Amino acid sequence: MTQPPATPAALELRALRKSFGKTEIIRGADLAVHAGERVAIIGPNGAGKSTLFNLISGRFAPTSGQVLLHGTRIDGRAPFEINRLGLSRSFQITNIFPRLSVFENLRASVLWSLGYGYAFWRRLASLRDANERAAQLMAMIHLAPKRDELAMNLTYAEQRALEIGITIAGGASVILLDEPTAGMSTTETARFIRLIREVTEGRTLLTVEHDMGVVFGLADRIAVVVYGEVIAFDTPEAVRANPRVQEAYLGSVIAAQQAGEG
């Protein structure tokens, strides 16, 4: 009997390498993320985490190796093409239009994802669909009470929630979040982790994160990047107990956090 083909990983990196000039920053990274998994990428400063995100989202082309989205090669493609294939990235620097309301921001993202500008004959139907979808998104990110508030007048945490709404507006199956809770208070962070869990339910999430509380609260698996390589990719418990990770990174981070708390 022939085996049915295995479902491809939602996102896969194969022997990925990236050099800037003569300096190799990503040195053969391998990673396979299952559909529906939430993965945090951690590692010391300068390890190459942002570069990996830039390679995955199409900002940089790799020097060699492959990036696959649901089995389709996306390395070297333009960011908007990768977005159309179902991968959406949110930045620390926001994509929000400050002078548009919450609802208008969401609707603009939905319309963009529908290719509104190119299908004006579908205008009325699209607009109705977009309004409905924007309203759904607004409820998901708990900003319905702020429907008509200009984005510039939201609190920082609300702006980050809106950013997540914009990121998922197109229905992407794979979401990349860059330090989603950076700059938030402890209470806001806890609330935001719950929000991220809710809105990414059924999707695949990759996040770059420095806050170990967020990492251990959010991730099903953790990828540890050190010096341009994925040195461990496992459950939070296994990563925490991994001697190589302890030595290369986590030992010092946990010690620093404990010293900070003490």
Ligand SMILES: Nc1ncnc2c1ncn2[C@@H]1O[C@H](COP(=O)(O)OP(=O)(O)OP(=O)(O)O)[C@@H](O)[C@H]1O
């Ligand atoms: N466009 C670029 N040109 C040249 N060097 C770059 C470029 N982008 C990143 N680098 C270098 O690549 C290395 C890895 O940077 P990267 O930002 O990916 O690390 P990181 O793990 O995200 O670090 P951090 O945790 O501090 O954000 C750094 O030495 C950085 O200077």
